[in-house]
């Protein structure tokens with residue numbers, strides 16, 4: 480059974496590519512045949528994140544009818560298969576998003592999981608991944624504008640027959656986490672399936688063109704992304720308290736109170 484997920488948001492820069500690459504890497508490490516595809520064709524950055532910016536064939540050439548899908552598939556970390564989009568504007572111009580549906584159907588024949596990085600906003604090429612995926616996961620940052628844009632994406636997804644499975648709160652911080660999870664569930668009407676903290680290691684790993692779950696597997700963001708990946712793949716994951724959770728703060732507070740009493 481193939482499961483296709485589209486990682487979407489309304490607003491740009493919420494962390495879709497980061498999450499697509501890292502979720503795909505973890506799921507592939509379970510031995511599942513996993514593909515990640517950059518359908519954010521105009522602002523493609525999956526190739527840059529994985530050091531594939533100079534490859535000869537990308538989704539652009541496939542959608543322009545110049546190459547078969549098989550030539551745009553590259554080996555990524557942990558055996559994840561990567562279908563990047565090119566970074567040139569000319570390539571984007573020549574690509575015909577109408578063929579995206581066929582490309583996705585072909586990939587699905589070869590894998591257990593396909594995770595698609597969707598473009599931000601509401602565009603013609605953005606609608607197809609929302610409609611075709613088995614499940615859409617919305618990436619939201621802890622900001623009102625991000626939630627509002629995610630709500631628009633959810634409504635659009637449902638209008639075109641897609642299904643939103645849940646939301647990931649990315650770049651969460653200690654101050655706003657609790658409130659935001661509640662607010663997101665209330666506003667979007669879907670469950671928050673994961674909470675990924677703001678973590679400077681995300682950018683550090685990007686500088687090495689390596690997913691954070693490989694470069695810094697014990698970092699707070701990696702642990703949370705791994706939990707979400709386990710959920711998606713139906714795996715057990717040993718419960719580890721996230722750095723950003725209120726519990727950690729309460730632990731620290733409790734320790735400092737105890738220390739104070741001993742003095």
Ligand SMILES: Nc1ncnc2c1ncn2[C@@H]1O[C@H](COP(=O)(O)OP(=O)(O)OP(=O)(O)O)[C@@H](O)[C@H]1O
Pocket residue numbers: 488490491492493494495496497498519522524598599649650651675676677678679681682685700
């Ligand atoms: N949890 C995090 N902690 C810190 N930085 C993060 C986190 N998640 C993402 N970022 C950073 O935020 C920026 C945007 O991330 P990313 O490119 O994954 O977003 P995107 O939604 O794919 O963007 P776009 O809409 O432009 O395609 C990057 O610089 C990335 O390193």
